[in-house]
Amino acid sequence: MLHSIFTMIVNAVASILAGVMLLRFWMQVVRVRPPQSVGQFVYQLSDWLVRPLRRVLPGGTYDWASLLGAFIIVLLSIIAILGLQTNFDFKLILLIALERFFEWICYGFMATLIIEAIFSWVNPYAPLAPFVRALNEPLLRPLRRIIPPLGGVDLSPLVLLILLQIAVRVVSGLLFGAV
Template sequence: MRETLSFLLHTLGDFLVLLLLARFYLQAARIPFKQPIGQFVLALTNWIVLPARRIIKPIGVYDSSSLLIAALTAYLMHFSLLWLSPWPYLFADVFSQLALLAAALLELFKMSLYLLFAAAVGQAILSWVTPYHPMMPVFNGLTAPFLRPLRRIIPPISGVDITPLILILLIQLFLNVFVADFEKYLLYQVRLPS
């Protein structure tokens, strides 16, 4: 029962964090919410973002309420998952709270990389199949800041731009080598001393 509840909490928590980050990045990249994915994100996040905007004001053009709610969701998700685990954890310690906060921020970073990964995959597939698909401006808007430096280094090969594939490989490398181990380390810091 505990494993099922943990799985549901982790899945729903990550999904909400992903939606809130998508809202934040779409707005930061000034991508209109007219396309279906934008409407989907708005429909599933308005219930929590719109009331929070009364308290949390935007910082410049950035939707700080979406980002702060995503961070709070990640924090509560990790707190709940540790509380449900059979291992003893010390939540009252300041160092443990800092480790949980760092794990929540790492969760935001990880979910941001997953969003970028999905946008790069979508862009790569659509550029080969239907380059004028309505989703292409969304993918281009999200990936352009990361592909621009790569395109300066790696020119097209026989007219084929392979930089989205390079970006996908770099994201996978970063997620598998650095993020996974660092997340385990942070959550281990919350455990009770032996």
């Protein structure tokens, strides 16, 4: 019971920290400026790891320090959870961390799609709506070229949700099929 509570706490903290670092990376990729409150939250919660990593990985077009920081958080969470067990296989831990890292990337995209859908239903003019829309647009644009709106309803977010779920399953199968 204590192990499951510990696992829940580690996963919650790690998913928030890694999610914020992944959001920081994606904001730079799509070149979207966050609202001030979101920006302050993201930068204050991630600077403790991103700034030291920037000494190792200098900035460029992309914020690789944020991406590496997210992976380090994922790896450390897996080590903390599985490190309590007796057999410590680093190859297995690395594979689990890679899978979890990819899952969290896909789940982050799924979350922004769901948030955008809720905004479109509840309040399309909400202050965060343009920000969330800008985060999703690079992923939805190619699908919107292929899938026309049906009866004025854009189905591309639903298709992207399904594709992201397929990607998670395929990557998981490939990673653990190699073990």
